[in-house]
Amino acid sequence: MDTRNLLVKSAIAALALATAVTSSYGQKQWNAPHIVTAYCSGCHGIDGNAQLPYIPKLAGLDATYTGKKLMAFTDPPSPPVDELYADAMKAIDGRKDKTNLTRNEQINMEGVAHAAKRELLQEALLWYARQTPVSARHSHGLAIQQGEKLFKVGVPAQKIVPCMTCHGPNAEGQREAPRLAAQNAEYIEMQLAKFRKGDRTHAPEMTMVTRDLDSDQAHAVALYLQSR
Ligand code: HEC
Ligand code: HEC
Numbered sequence: 001m002d003t004r005n006l007l008v009k010s011a012i013a014a015l016a017l018a019t020a021v022t023s024s025y026g027q028k029q030w031n032a033p034h035i036v037t038a039y040c041s042g043c044h045g046i047d048g049n050a051q052l053p054y055i056p057k058l059a060g061l062d063a064t065y066t067g068k069k070l071m072a073f074t075d076p077p078s079p080p081v082d083e084l085y086a087d088a089m090k091a092i093d094g095r096k097d098k099t100n101l102t103r104n105e106q107i108n109m110e111g112v113a114h115a116a117k118r119e120l121l122q123e124a125l126l127w128y129a130r131q132t133p134v135s136a137r138h139s140h141g142l143a144i145q146q147g148e149k150l151f152k153v154g155v156p157a158q159k160i161v162p163c164m165t166c167h168g169p170n171a172e173g174q175r176e177a178p179r180l181a182a183q184n185a186e187y188i189e190m191q192l193a194k195f196r197k198g199d200r201t202h203a204p205e206m207t208m209v210t211r212d213l214d215s216d217q218a219h220a221v222a223l224y225l226q227s228r
Pocket of ligand 1: 040041043055056066069109125
């Protein structure tokens with residue numbers, strides 16, 4: 001069994017356990033580590049530093065932002081949760097590569113957001129907000145430099161505003177704009193592509209920002225952010 005398969009299996013185990021947790025909620029005292037282990041850590045890690053590059057790190061993310069994000073996952077009326085799980089797991093287990101993954105992953109999170117009780121989710125989000133994000137070290141020196149420039153200065157010729165204006169000078173996040181420092185690069189690139197296509201609807205700012213951003217620029221800025 002390869003690592004990815006193993007992780008998917010542990011996610012399934014976590015989700016199965018999650019059902020048990022939900023049914024006994026109310027009789028038992030569940031603290032944050034219990035909740036996170038039962039529902040989330042199979043994918044996001046116990047300390048929020050997700051190992052798989054396309055799964056977001058949650059460590060250090062402001063709980064107001066993540067709370068809003070989770071509500072957005074439950075936004076459109078969806079089919080029954082059990083169906084969502086079954087579909088998502090089948091799709092993940094059967095996939096050969098990461099093309100076409102985005103919708104499945106969203107389905108996954110819609111399932112999680114529907115199934116887990118609001119109080120439990122809130123506990124999990126507060127837990128993750130308190131964890132320390134671990135940035136990646138790697139050797140993409142030139143791309144990281146280009147990404148840093150884009151983040152701090154933008155591209156005036158393409159009318160691309162510096163990301164820093166909204167996300168803060170150290171990408172630590174401010175107001176509505178989330179923390180991006182140390183986030184997985186692959187996840188960032190996937191989100192930038194979603195914004196550009198208009199697939200993330202609650203973010204008009206980011207749709208504007210990414211309109212003229214080409215894929216090399218998106219790659220560079222994602223590598224820079226991951227290294228922060
Ligand atoms: C089966 C794997 C899996 C499990 C279990 C899971 N997640 Fe996720 N989560 C994901 C993926 C994949 C995404 C990215 C979805 C996307 O691309 O839109 C995500 C996204 C998120 C986001 C949005 C992050 C951001 O930066 O915008 C939050 C918040 C989140 N998850 C919280 C949780 C919490 C809390 C739990 C446990 C209650 C949980 N997740 C369980 C896979 C999972
Ligand atoms: C005008 C303000 C503004 C600017 C400039 C801006 N952003 Fe954002 N960004 C936001 C807001 C607000 C959100 C939250 C959207 C949401 O709630 O879904 C966001 C979300 C994101 C996300 C999603 C993070 C996640 O956890 O899912 C990424 C990635 C991102 N921005 C990258 C960038 C990059 C790279 C740049 C520069 C090229 C940039 N942003 C410039 C306001 C901005």
